[in-house]
Amino acid sequence: MTDPTELTVDDWHGRAAEATFPTRAYIGGHWVPAASGQTFTVINPATGEPLAEVAAGDADDIDAAVAAATATFADWSALSAGARGSLLCRFADLITEHADELALLVTLEMGKPISDAINVEVAGAAAVFRYYGEVIDKIPGELPPTADGSVAMVRRVPLGVIGAVVPWNFPLDIAAWKVAPALAAGNTVVLKPAEESPLSVLRMAELAVEAGLPPGVFNVVPGLGATAGRALGLHPGVACLTFTGSTAVGKMFLSYSGDSNMKQVWLECGGKSxxxxxxxxxxxxxxxxxxxxxxxxxxxxxxxxxxxxxxxxxxxxxxxxxxxxxxxxxxxxxxxxxxxxxxxxxxxxxxxxxxxxxxxxxxxxxxxxxxxxxxxxxxxxxxxxxxxxxxxxxxxxxxxxxxxxxxxxxxxxxxxxxxxxxxxxxxxxxxxxxxxxxxxxxxxxxxxxxxxxxxxxxxxxxxPFGGFGASGFGPDLSVHAIDKFTGLKTTWIAKGD
Structure with missing residues (x-):
């Protein structure tokens, strides 16, 4: 494998000229066009020229992705934490192995300098998947004391299908912040990337299946916020939604939750630091x-x-x-x-x-x-x-x-x-x-x-990374992020006579 840090500007321009792009939704381990047949244009911000026409998912595509994630949830959540963790570590390995390809997609779709795309974006995403892969089997449950000597067990259990909506400024890294702890905890995921930067995340989802994650565990539906994003926020099959983006849009996801199934919503929004x-x-x-x-x-x-x-x-x-x-x-x-x-x-x-x-x-x-x-x-x-x-x-x-x-x-x-x-x-x-x-x-x-x-x-x-007030609530990173994607379940075993 070529060391991407040794490539010159001419090398990168040569690769860009020959690049092909994932342009369809990735649902249940398959590339599929939008049900409507509609597409939207991804622009190369360095040139202002069109880069690719990408499937414009809407409510029908979100339905299909949630169905795929629901179908595989039971099997995925039944795996031991150690087994899920091993697969996430293999996923991290593949992200690293494909660093040059992923970094090029990031640079072309949102303009991040190629050195940062390699050393920050791709390296960061791989490190996040590895962190949660390694930590998930080391988080204990609880055995709180009871008055009569009965046994009370408190466990963290996965919630189900997690909806994730991520921004364009760190398309891979922030996606990993959401997806890695959710998958590690035993959930399945439907992710909607920003319309400016769907290409790198689509390719990353394909690598998840190559790493051994069952098809349907990690799905990506590109589309516009007003259609695909709104459908994900309103979907009754989504147990929890995590979002990074503007405060105005974060408030919309809170409304979507109230208008649908009262799904948990975790927001990392704006700042003026x-x-x-x-x-x-x-x-x-x-x-x-x-x-x-x-x-x-x-x-x-x-x-x-x-x-x-x-x-x-x-x-x-x-x-x-x-x-x-x-x-x-x-x-x-x-x-x-x-x-x-x-x-x-x-x-x-x-x-x-x-x-x-x-x-x-x-x-x-x-x-x-x-x-x-x-x-x-x-x-x-x-x-x-x-x-x-x-x-x-x-x-x-x-x-x-x-x-x-x-x-x-x-x-x-x-x-x-x-x-x-x-x-x-x-x-x-x-x-x-x-x-x-x-x-x-x-x-x-x-x-x-x-x-x-x-x-x-x-x-x-x-x-943990997160804030207060209009910056949202529910931190990313650290073991605390696991709490967002799990519920506390108590099993009480009464003491016999």
């Missing part, structure tokens, strides 16, 4: 480097992106200058070039939205860097830094989902915390300080699911 830099930070160069990574990495298309930079007044000018200097590292380029650190925005629609926010920033404050589209081919955007904004500017308060950083100056610790918490979101936050007491005080006061101290956006498979 603050990055607090205090004057006592002893490494402003590192803080500036990581501030750029926190907003310009993945072209700012990250729900937990550190999009609000709160910097103490006495270092504000110096620090913003460092950020502006380092932001050049994220100037966008050809995503098939392994040296590229930032690719295109996922779509023309998304780029237009980001540019509108940049215009608001120019009107409300001062654009210290960027603010414009790059080139006329594809959907590229300059890294953008905006200063001098009022705290009620839309650039400060609204999720942009792009490479736009709002800078806010503060004087005191209390002011910094108040500004950071002045948002309906509560997903992530970062703090830079060399004072341990301040780090503890501020991290405790911030309303966020993850607070990263002297780094940004820290996460691992062993720690």
């Amino acid at each position: 603050p990055n607090l830099v205090f004057a006592d930070c002893d490494d402003l160069d590192k803080a500036a480097e990581m501030a750029c990574f926190g907003i310009f990495g993945n072209s700012g298309e990250v729900c937990s992106a550190n999009s609000r930079l709160l910097v103490q007044r006495e270092i504000a000018d110096e620090f913003v200058a460092k950020v502006v200097e380092r932001a050049a590292h994220y100037y966008p380029g050809d995503p098939l070039d392994p040296a590229t650190t930032a690719g295109p925005i996922v779509s023309g629609k998304q780029l237009d939205q980001i540019l509108r926010y940049a215009q608001v920033g120019a009107a409300d404050g001062q654009v210290a860097l960027g603010g414009k589209r790059v080139g006329e081919t594809g959907y590229f955007m300059e890294p953008t830094v905006v200063t001098g904004l009022a705290v009620d500017s839309a650039v400060v308060t609204e999720e942009i989902f792009g490479p736009v950083l709002a800078v806010i100056v503060f004087d005191t610790e209390e002011e910094a915390v108040a500004l950071a918490n002045d948002t309906p979101y509560g997903l992530a936050a970062s703090v830079w300080t060399s004072n341990l007491n301040r780090a503890l005080r501020v991290s405790d006061a911030l309303h966020a699911g993850t607070v990263s101290v002297n780094t940004v956006d820290a996460l691992s498979m062993g720690t």
